[in-house]
Amino acid sequence: MKRFYFKLLMFALIVAAMDLGYGIFFDHYRRSTQSGLTLTDHMAAEVTEAPVIIFGSSRAWRHYDSRIITDSLGAGAYNCGYNSMGIDFFLPRLRQMLNRYTPQLIIYDITPLYDLMVSESWPVTLSNLKPHFFDPAVYSNVRERDYAEWIKCHSAFYRLNKKLKKIYSDRNSTQELHMGYAPLNGNKNTKGRPSIKITKHKAMTPDPAKLAMVEEFINICESRNISLVFVLSPYYKNDMGEQDKVLRPIADRHGIQVIDHFNDSTFTQDSTLYWDQPHLNSKGAAMFTRTVVSELGCKDRIRKCNKR
Amino acid sequence: MLVNTLDFWWKFALIFLALTVILAFCRSRSGRVANYFLLAVSYAMVYFYSPMMAIVLLAVTLITYGGALIVSRRGGGKLKSAVFVLLGLLPLFAFKYYNFVNENLSAAFARIGIDTSLPGMNLAIPLGISFFSLQAIGYFLDVSRGHIKAERNLGDYMLFVAFFPQLASGPISKASDLLPQIKSERTFSYEQATSGLKWLLWGMFLKVIVADRISALIHNPLHYSYYYDEVSVTTSVFLYSFQIYCDFAGYSFMALGLGRLLGLELINNFERPYFAMSVTEFWHRWHRSLSIWLKDHIYIPLGGSRCGKARNYANIFTTFLVSGLWHGANWTFVLWGGIHGGVQVAEKRFGLNKLQSRGLVRALRCLTTFAIVSIAWVFFAQPTAGDAIDVLGHMFSSEGQAKIDLFIPLLLVAVVLIKDIGDEFNIKNLRVLHHPLPIVRWTFYSIIMAVILIFAEGGENFIYSGF
Numbered sequence: 001m002k003r004f005y006f007k008l009l010m011f012a013l014i015v016a017a018m019d020l021g022y023g024i025f026f027d028h029y030r031r032s033t034q035s036g037l038t039l040t041d042h043m044a045a046e047v048t049e050a051p052v053i054i055f056g057s058s059r060a061w062r063h064y065d066s067r068i069i070t071d072s073l074g075a076g077a078y079n080c081g082y083n084s085m086g087i088d089f090f091l092p093r094l095r096q097m098l099n100r101y102t103p104q105l106i107i108y109d110i111t112p113l114y115d116l117m118v119s120e121s122w123p124v125t126l127s128n129l130k131p132h133f134f135d136p137a138v139y140s141n142v143r144e145r146d147y148a149e150w151i152k153c154h155s156a157f158y159r160l161n162k163k164l165k166k167i168y169s170d171r172n173s174t175q176e177l178h179m180g181y182a183p184l185n186g187n188k189n190t191k192g193r194p195s196i197k198i199t200k201h202k203a204m205t206p207d208p209a210k211l212a213m214v215e216e217f218i219n220i221c222e223s224r225n226i227s228l229v230f231v232l233s234p235y236y237k238n239d240m241g242e243q244d245k246v247l248r249p250i251a252d253r254h255g256i257q258v259i260d261h262f263n264d265s266t267f268t269q270d271s272t273l274y275w276d277q278p279h280l281n282s283k284g285a286a287m288f289t290r291t292v293v294s295e296l297g298c299k300d301r302i303r304k305c306n307k308r
Numbered sequence: 309m310l311v312n313t314l315d316f317w318w319k320f321a322l323i324f325l326a327l328t329v330i331l332a333f334c335r336s337r338s339g340r341v342a343n344y345f346l347l348a349v350s351y352a353m354v355y356f357y358s359p360m361m362a363i364v365l366l367a368v369t370l371i372t373y374g375g376a377l378i379v380s381r382r383g384g385g386k387l388k389s390a391v392f393v394l395l396g397l398l399p400l401f402a403f404k405y406y407n408f409v410n411e412n413l414s415a416a417f418a419r420i421g422i423d424t425s426l427p428g429m430n431l432a433i434p435l436g437i438s439f440f441s442l443q444a445i446g447y448f449l450d451v452s453r454g455h456i457k458a459e460r461n462l463g464d465y466m467l468f469v470a471f472f473p474q475l476a477s478g479p480i481s482k483a484s485d486l487l488p489q490i491k492s493e494r495t496f497s498y499e500q501a502t503s504g505l506k507w508l509l510w511g512m513f514l515k516v517i518v519a520d521r522i523s524a525l526i527h528n529p530l531h532y533s534y535y536y537d538e539v540s541v542t543t544s545v546f547l548y549s550f551q552i553y554c555d556f557a558g559y560s561f562m563a564l565g566l567g568r569l570l571g572l573e574l575i576n577n578f579e580r581p582y583f584a585m586s587v588t589e590f591w592h593r594w595h596r597s598l599s600i601w602l603k604d605h606i607y608i609p610l611g612g613s614r615c616g617k618a619r620n621y622a623n624i625f626t627t628f629l630v631s632g633l634w635h636g637a638n639w640t641f642v643l644w645g646g647i648h649g650g651v652q653v654a655e656k657r658f659g660l661n662k663l664q665s666r667g668l669v670r671a672l673r674c675l676t677t678f679a680i681v682s683i684a685w686v687f688f689a690q691p692t693a694g695d696a697i698d699v700l701g702h703m704f705s706s707e708g709q710a711k712i713d714l715f716i717p718l719l720l721v722a723v724v725l726i727k728d729i730g731d732e733f734n735i736k737n738l739r740v741l742h743h744p745l746p747i748v749r750w751t752f753y754s755i756i757m758a759v760i761l762i763f764a765e766g767g768e769n770f771i772y773s774g775f
Contacts, residue, residue: 001328001496008505011753018758152314157761164762 015157023156029167030131036170037061037083040180044080044093045132049101051306052077054180055090056109056231062279063109063233065289066179072293075104075306079180082128086114087213088145089125094220095137105227105302107292108217111278112232116211116246117204122146130159183282184275196271198237206246214247218254227298231259233288234267236274257297261288310476311562312515312764323349324569331496331571339493343467346570350472361434364399369469371395372444373462376451380458389452393445400441403433408637438634439478442601444469447483449605456484464490473566477559479577479597486572494571504568506741506753510727511561513756516764518720519555522547525717529710530689533702540712541702548689549682550721553581556595575600580728582681585673587651588661590681598634602627624656625649640687640696647684 031046033039040061044053052075054064061081069077082089090108097103113119126149132138133153143150153159175182187196221228230251232244244260251258267273273284280288293299310316327342334341355362375392414425447468450456459465468487474480529536529544536544560577567574581594591599603612610623625646632645655661665673683700690696702708730738737743740752 001332001498004496004498004501005328007502011750011757014750014754015757015761018754019761022758022762155761157758158314161762161764 019156022160026131026156026160026164026167029164033167033171035177036173036175037182038167038170039177040080040182041082041128041131043078043180044082045096045135046100048078048080048097048180050076050078050179051104052107052302053097053103053105054079054081054107054109055093056081057085057111057114058083059111059233059278060107060109061180061182062184062275063285063288064107064181064292065183065282065285066181068286068289069107069293070179072290073105073296073299073302073306075302077179079182081109081180081182084114084121084124085128086111086119086121086125087116087210087217088121089128091213091217092129092137092141094217095141096132096135098220098224099135099137102224103226104305105229105296105298106221107229107231107296109231109233110247112204112240112246115214116206118207119204127162131163133159181285183285184279185282187271187274187281188276196236196274196277198277201240204240211246211250214250218250218256222254227301229257229259229296229298231292232262234261234264234280234284236268236271236277238263238268259292259295261291311473311559311566312512319353320566327570328496331494338495339491342494342571343464343490346472347463347467347470350467350470350475353472354470354475358434361437364403364434364437365440365470365475366466368396368399368441368444369466372448372469373459373465376448376458377460379448379452389449392448392452396445396448397441399434400437403437405633405637436476436478439480440469440475442598442634443474443480446480446601446605450483456487459483459487461491471567471572473563473570474574477556477563478595479560479563479575480601481574481597482600485575489572497571500568500571500573504565507561507565507568509565509753509756509760510741511558511563511565512760512764513558514554514561514724515558516760518724519551519558520764521720522551522554522717525712526551529712530699533699533708534706535708535710536702536706537708537711538703538706540710541699541706541708543714544712545686545699545703546678546682547717547721548685549582549678550717550724552685552688553578554724580732582678583674583728583732584677585663585665585670586655586660586677587648587680588655590677591648591652598631602631606630621653621656624652628652635688638691640690640693643693643696644684644687647680647687651680 030038031042033042050066052069052073054060054066054069054077058081061079061083064077064079064081066077066079069075080093094106108115110116114121122145126142126146129138129142130153133142139150142153218228220226230247232247240262242263244258244262248258250256261267267280267284267288270284273280273287275281296302311320327345330341330345331338351362351365354365371392375389375396379388379392410426414423417424447456447459447465451458459468464487467490468481468483471481471486526544526547529540530548533541533544557578564574564576575597577596579593579596581590584590584593607623607627610626611619612623613620615623626649628645628649629642630645631648632641632643635641635644652661686699687693687696690699726738727740729735730740740748743749743752
């Protein structure tokens with residue numbers, strides 16, 4: 001039995017050494033990736049010090065042309081949007097940034113499903129936070145939310161499981177990126193021809209845990225004197241009705257501006273502006289970004305700050 | 309309960325540690341204490357997975373245990389045995405076949421204007437019910453025919469039916485193989501434990517790397533075949549054969565490995581089935597424990613081969629129809645069983661079932677058998693016979709343009725084939741997990757482990773755990 005346990009221990013040590021090696025290799029591989037969402041994620045988490053930051057799901061990533069914002073406000077902007085991510089991802093992401101610098105303005109594109117409503121979002125969020133596990137902000141966030149996962153995440157194999165393939169495909173991606181912004185051109189092809197598939201949506205219920213995180217996000221911004229603006233960007237042939245009923249009371253309580261174009265018929269009825277139902281294409285994004293910038297209540301202050 | 313999850317693994321590490329402590333400190337009564345421990349663990353696992361499953365498992369166990377004692381003490385009339393068999397199979401019929409029988413009978417009677425429909429039952433089928441029911445019924449039939457003595461120790465019998473590594477997807481152990489092991493004193497065996505770890509590692513690789521990867525890739529070509537070109541559909545049909553092999557054999561090898569680590573030797577369910585030269589031989593290599601069960605309890609009682617040719621052919625065919633129905637309550641499974649039965653009857657008629665070949669002829673026969681088995685899997689995998697026929701049609705003519713990327717699945721199939729060729733023809737340098745040089749063995753253990761940990765999706769269900 002001693003011999004068996006000795007060999008088992010030897011094997012465990014080999015696996016632990018491989019685990020360590022894989023973690024080092026993976027971090028290098030991830031940081032050296034110069035395209036795709038991997039690059040946006042790396043820049044947002046570890047590099048950018050842009051005064052204007054865009055947060056939100058893929059709708060943020062696809063809807064805000066950082067170049068237009070930079071030119072209009074005279075302040076560098078970086079689009080930190082991340083596919084399928086909501087407030088439980090962007091709260092630790094904000095803390096990661098604040099350990100590095102303090103942005104002046106955060107434009108947070110709200111997707112109700114990810115930011116306000118009940119959805120099974122934590123497993124996917126955790127999976128996207130894992131590459132940054134040892135960042136103090138993420139480390140403490142995971143420990144508070146899921147202690148068992150926090151223990152498992154100390155293994156690089158577990159933490160980075162399935163991520164290698166994603167990074168490999170991002171490295172070979174030809175996706176355009178402009179200061180984080182990833183434009184989509186034309187319409188998505190469905191069944192071999194350009195068309196937009198319309199999906200019907202079910203009624204959603206507000207998630208108290210997510211709403212508490214939104215409050216916390218606002219409190220952090222207030223304490224660090226960061227201007228925060230919530231935006232509800234348009235949705236093609238929207239059947240979800242008004243979605244600001246949940247957000248508006250919180251925003252009003254803190255005096256946060258909400259720019260609501262969720263049901264704006266200027267956008268919601270024009271298929272030439274969309275790549276698919278939830279996402280504007282590059283033409284729609286340019287138009288929408290200009291609209292948002294023109295409506296920003298704090299734009300003069302940002303311009304003034306960055307002139308100096 | 310699912311052996312391909314991290315949750316299972318940390319629990320198993322604790323179970324194994326506790327068992328080795330028991331074996332080390334309870335020397336004189338190690339077997340008995342280990343049995344109670346394994347029984348408690350098995351039932352705890354089942355209960356926390358699904359309390360309903362624990363109840364069904366206990367009910368089937370008690371019916372067959374009590375039935376075996378009654379027929380062995382008071383003599384087993386056929387009627388008495390039939391009653392216990394029906395009682396033992398009742399949960400299986402109720403959960404698995406009630407809706408099927410109800411729907412088909414209602415439809416048949418509706419054609420002559422009689423409404424016989426009963427309310428449908430919307431209950432999840434307890435995991436592994438087909439496996440533990442067959443194992444328990446097999447034991448009862450062996451006792452009632454006088455092949456073995458009835459087990460008096462309820463604890464030992466409960467462990468025989470509920471031993472957790474085999475519960476979800478078999479193998480279906482024979483009482484004459486497993487019960488004597490359960491009853492004997494056990495000591496820790498280094499060789500048995502290391503061999504168990506090798507089976508575990510290889511089984512895990514087959515499941516979480518090969519089967520799950522292929523599954524993700526061929527799902528669309530097999531379910532939306534009209535979007536894909538002929539090459540993609542055809543390749544997906546053949547890749548499905550490897551997916552189901554790696555999925556089911558992966559589980560069976562893990563069960564074998566877990567059994568060995570816990571000191572019990574389970575039957576090896578798979579012996580490189582795609583190297584079979586005939587469909588008859590295929591069934592001696594594929595899901596061997598089911599084949600043995602069907603032979604012992606369906607084929608032989610029907611008369612086996614000790615009767616006229618026509619009757620023998622009918623027995624083979626009937627046995628495989630039952631096999632099909634055992635897999636699921638759907639006509640596609642019956643068709644699948646019918647294809648296997650029909651081909652075996654043809655092989656027997658022309659003497660191909662016992663014909664041995666070598667070299668190129670053997671290779672051609674293996675490929676032919678693989679093609680027949682792969683086509684039969686299409687019926688197994690599709691929800692309706694119409695869907696299966698569509699997929700088969702799209703293998704030859706499809707208007708779809710989409711293609712699948714074949715590099716990764718073909719690479720994985722090549723790895724599996726190289727390992728199986730090494731085992732089949734005993735080529736030492738290809739048997740990397742049993743290589744005489746420790747450095748070669750350990751290098752491969754480490755590579756396989758790393759590949760599993762980096763690429764495994766984890767948590768995907770086993771195809772056969774649904775049966």
